[in-house]
Amino acid sequence: MALLTVDSLQVSFTTRNGTHQAVKGVSFSVEPRKLTAIIGESGSGKSVSCYAMLGLIPTPPGRIDGGTALFDGRDLLSLSEGELRAIRGRDIAMIFQDPMTCLNPFMTIGEQLIEPLLVHQKLPKKQATERAIALLDEVGIRAPETTFNAYPHEFSGGMRQRVMIAMALINEPRLLIADEPTTALDVTIQAQILKLIAELQKKRDIGVLFISHDLAVVADIADHIVVMEQGEVVEQGAPSDLFSAAKHPYTQKLLDAIPTGQRVSTLTDPKPLIEVQQLRTWFYPNAKAAPVKAVDDVSLTIHRGEILGLVGESGSGKSTLGRALLRLAPITDGQVSFDGTRVTDLEGNGLKEFRRRMQMIFQDPFASLNPRMTVYDTLAEPLLLHGICAKSELDRVIARLMDDVGLAHSFIRKYPHEFSGGQRQRIAIGRALATKPEFIVADEPVSALDVTIQAQILDLLMDLGSEYGLTMLFISHDMAVIRHIADRIVVMYNGRLVEQGSTDQVFNAPKEAYTQSLLASIPGAALQ
Amino acid sequence: MSQTTGSAANLLDQAEQGSSLWQDAWRRLRKNKLAVAGGAILILLMIVALLTPWLAPYNYETQDLDLGATPPSAQHWLGTDIFGRDLLTQIMYGGRVSLAVGFIATAVALLIGVTWGAVAGYVGGKVDAVMMRLVDILYALPFMIFIVLLMVVFGRNVLLLFLAIGAVEWLTMARIMRSQVQSLRQQEFVEAAISLGLGPAAILRRHVVPNALGPIIVYTTLTIPSVMLLEAFLSFLGLGIQPPQTSWGLLISYGAETMEEYPWLLIFPGLALTITLFSLNFLGDGLRDALDVRGSKD
Numbered sequence: 097m098a099l100l101t102v103d104s105l106q107v108s109f110t111t112r113n114g115t116h117q118a119v120k121g122v123s124f125s126v127e128p129r130k131l132t133a134i135i136g137e138s139g140s141g142k143s144v145s146c147y148a149m150l151g152l153i154p155t156p157p158g159r160i161d162g163g164t165a166l167f168d169g170r171d172l173l174s175l176s177e178g179e180l181r182a183i184r185g186r187d188i189a190m191i192f193q194d195p196m197t198c199l200n201p202f203m204t205i206g207e208q209l210i211e212p213l214l215v216h217q218k219l220p221k222k223q224a225t226e227r228a229i230a231l232l233d234e235v236g237i238r239a240p241e242t243t244f245n246a247y248p249h250e251f252s253g254g255m256r257q258r259v260m261i262a263m264a265l266i267n268e269p270r271l272l273i274a275d276e277p278t279t280a281l282d283v284t285i286q287a288q289i290l291k292l293i294a295e296l297q298k299k300r301d302i303g304v305l306f307i308s309h310d311l312a313v314v315a316d317i318a319d320h321i322v323v324m325e326q327g328e329v330v331e332q333g334a335p336s337d338l339f340s341a342a343k344h345p346y347t348q349k350l351l352d353a354i355p356t357g358q359r360v361s362t363l364t365d366p367k368p369l370i371e372v373q374q375l376r377t378w379f380y381p382n383a384k385a386a387p388v389k390a391v392d393d394v395s396l397t398i399h400r401g402e403i404l405g406l407v408g409e410s411g412s413g414k415s416t417l418g419r420a421l422l423r424l425a426p427i428t429d430g431q432v433s434f435d436g437t438r439v440t441d442l443e444g445n446g447l448k449e450f451r452r453r454m455q456m457i458f459q460d461p462f463a464s465l466n467p468r469m470t471v472y473d474t475l476a477e478p479l480l481l482h483g484i485c486a487k488s489e490l491d492r493v494i495a496r497l498m499d500d501v502g503l504a505h506s507f508i509r510k511y512p513h514e515f516s517g518g519q520r521q522r523i524a525i526g527r528a529l530a531t532k533p534e535f536i537v538a539d540e541p542v543s544a545l546d547v548t549i550q551a552q553i554l555d556l557l558m559d560l561g562s563e564y565g566l567t568m569l570f571i572s573h574d575m576a577v578i579r580h581i582a583d584r585i586v587v588m589y590n591g592r593l594v595e596q597g598s599t600d601q602v603f604n605a606p607k608e609a610y611t612q613s614l615l616a617s618i619p620g621a622a623l624q
Numbered sequence: 625m626s627q628t629t630g631s632a633a634n635l636l637d638q639a640e641q642g643s644s645l646w647q648d649a650w651r652r653l654r655k656n657k658l659a660v661a662g663g664a665i666l667i668l669l670m671i672v673a674l675l676t677p678w679l680a681p682y683n684y685e686t687q688d689l690d691l692g693a694t695p696p697s698a699q700h701w702l703g704t705d706i707f708g709r710d711l712l713t714q715i716m717y718g719g720r721v722s723l724a725v726g727f728i729a730t731a732v733a734l735l736i737g738v739t740w741g742a743v744a745g746y747v748g749g750k751v752d753a754v755m756m757r758l759v760d761i762l763y764a765l766p767f768m769i770f771i772v773l774l775m776v777v778f779g780r781n782v783l784l785l786f787l788a789i790g791a792v793e794w795l796t797m798a799r800i801m802r803s804q805v806q807s808l809r810q811q812e813f814v815e816a817a818i819s820l821g822l823g824p825a826a827i828l829r830r831h832v833v834p835n836a837l838g839p840i841i842v843y844t845t846l847t848i849p850s851v852m853l854l855e856a857f858l859s860f861l862g863l864g865i866q867p868p869q870t871s872w873g874l875l876i877s878y879g880a881e882t883m884e885e886y887p888w889l890l891i892f893p894g895l896a897l898t899i900t901l902f903s904l905n906f907l908g909d910g911l912r913d914a915l916d917v918r919g920s921k922d
Contacts, residue, residue, distance in 0.1 A: 419815075422819055424815055424818060424819055447821075448821040449821075451818075451819060451820065451821035452821060454819075455819060455820075456815075456816065456819045458812045458815070458816060459812075460812060463811055463812040463813065464812035464813050464815075464816050465813055465816075466813045466817075466830075466831050466834075466835070467813075467835065467917060468834045468835055468915075468917055469830075477817075477820065477822075477830075478820045478821075481820060481821060481822060482821065511917045513917065524816070527816070527820075531820070
């Protein structure tokens with residue numbers, strides 16, 4: 097018998113702008129000892145469905161319009177708030193995307209762990225502590241006795257997520273709902289957490305409902321996959337069936353959006369556009385402390401017309417390196433030369449001209465656009481600043497830019513908040529291309545986007561790259577994306593360059609142990 | 625800055641004139657009935673203040689001790705004070721002083737505070753430390769001593785009063801602006817502007833200050849009334865306006881002394897101040913919403 101059976105669940109939100117049907121008759125079930133994954137992009141209603149049945153959506157504006165959610169023979173949707181509270185956290189536990197916001201920074205990990213035991217189960221403190229320590233050990237935290245008295249900020253993201261999992265398991269739930277639990281984590285850590293969840297589920301006999309936007313992440317661990325689009329379940333089934341014979345076009349679209357294949361380098365020009373010699377960017381938090389070596393002795397060259405992929409995990413210094421090349425981050429020592437000019441020495445107008453020739457595309461298109469400037473203003477600014485075109489031609493040039501990045505002309509007077517993430521990233525790309533640069537640093541330009549949008553933006557970048565004859569430094573933590581787009585790859589770890597080579601070499605014959613572990617962490621082996 | 629940068633900046637500003645932020649804000653503001661009403665009342669009050677010498681029914685100095693304090697009547701619409709002076713006339717002349725102090729002193733505070741805070745917050749480092757320590761020192765200076773010193777050195781005049789109040793009120797403004805700018809300059813769109821090659825002044829003017837306007841406008845609408853009350857306090861101590869000149873603040877404090885016998889002497893000046901404050905608040909809220917492009921379009 098299924099642990100949880102959701103049948104034609106309907107949820108709507110009523111706002112000033114009318115009623116929005118977020119979930120339109122969704123049905124699925126979670127079997128005990130199985131992992132059910134719900135896949136969908138932002139706005140697909142995947143999270144709303146799960147939060148609604150636990151009474152976790154604000155009502156109003158939210159409203160459950162119909163359906164049932166049978167858990168243990170009881171309909172969750174008809175329970176009172178008090179009865180639901182008794183189920184939440186005891187029989188059904190949740191883990192979330194960002195573990196930091198879910199932990200109280202002023203309480204030790206231990207205090208937070210044993211709180212439910214003291215409150216709900218009225219266990220004596222000693223017994224509760226023993227149980228918490230055993231659990232910390234089980235989720236793979238080293239030296240759990242010491243950890244017990246530590247505060248959340250003393251942990252890395254991966255460790256915090258382990259603590260969150262321990263907290264979810266402390267009352268021995270039968271159903272675990274995991275909402276994008278690995279999205280905020282590095283690839284190698286993500287692989288570990290996915291493995292941990294799969295292990296715990298087998299060992300503890302619990303059903304898991306795993307919400308994710310990324311098909312590759314759940315491909316290896318799911319027993320059953322539910323694909324949602326715009327509030328509806330479009331397809332569900334076993335992963336093997338779904339991957340080999342997707343029936344619904346949307347599922348096929350999701351599968352196609354996973355970056356595959358390897359770029360075949362067609363590079364002929366051996367002339368380096370950018371030469372970096374022993375670049376160092378050290379930050380000094382205060383006079384006495386040791387410097388933080390964000391970038392340490394990095395030397396590399398980027399050839400004209402090349403897309404160089406820069407891979408590394410958070411804290412590896414990859415973004416700082418990209419910014420240092422553009423003089424957006426300080427350079428402590430070393431040389432950067434661009435087309436024969438020493439960038440490090442430039443000042444005033446020389447620097448301004450150099451900025452015209454090198455541009456940047458940022459990760460988060462919600463932060464990189466001025467919220468009070470329309471598309472027109474945003475695109476006009478670089479054009480006017482550098483005198484790229486006469487004022488009389490401004491409208492025509494802006495219209496061409498919008499065509500190039502695939503934005504409809506009718507958007508010209510709109511503000512950034514009126515656009516989706518993908519459209520915003522197109523505006524940001526348009527702004528970077530406005531000055532007709534020769535070199536672009538793209539810092540994780542697709543990692544904040546939905547999978548299908550990600551594929552579109554990658555294609556756009558590759559097309560524009562060849563159209564404008566761009567040289568690009570493409571920074572990413574995602575190996576599949578890098579493999580898809582880059583001619584050559586450099587790998588960074590702890591501020592240092594650990595490996596470089598052609599895409600083929602790095603993927604098929606990695607020399608360094610770190611590169612090997614990165615490659616081993618790529619999720620979605622079942623998809624290949 | 626070089627010649628080329630200057631001309632480019634001019635071009636950018638020309639583009640900005642056609643730009644939609646202010647036009648959109650104006651369109652949204654017009655749709656907010658409360659804000660429009662507030663603005664209309666404020667404009668009306670200012671016109672009355674300007675034309676008071678011609679509009680006022682009586683002379684504000686002429687006393688009629690035989691008449692004394694009378695309640696509102698056909699001759700004196702709002703009644704008279706204990707010296708038999710027409711209250712409506714007093715309120716009209718008082719409004720001239722109160723509105724002028726409120727708006728001019730706040731404008732002074734706004735200009736100094738926003739510039740000071742924006743520069744300190746954007747440049748950061750040692751410049752910021754020095755600038756903000758100066759603000760701290762001025763904060764620590766007892767306000768009264770500061771004013772008394774100014775009066776002693778420069779003699780008592782109304783203009784000095786504006787400056788003195790403005791010189792105190794900009795401190796908080798600078799702090800608000802600085803914290804706004806500090807968080808804004810970390811934003812990626814500012815980094816994007818740097819990588820486009822924009823200079824610091826243009827970045828402040830085009831990217832930072834417009835995004836910091838919300839809290840500044842709200843604080844401004846709160847500053848104007850507090851400045852008006854400050855003037856009343858100073859005048860009451862004999863450091864500001866002196867009778868027979870008057871202001872709303874003074875009228876209110878005299879009215880408060882005699883409110884049991886002659887309540888209208890407190891009610892009417894109080895009403896004038898209250899109406900002004902309400903209008904300011906509605907207009908301020910409306911402006912803030914209008915400048916927030918994320919607000920609904922219709």
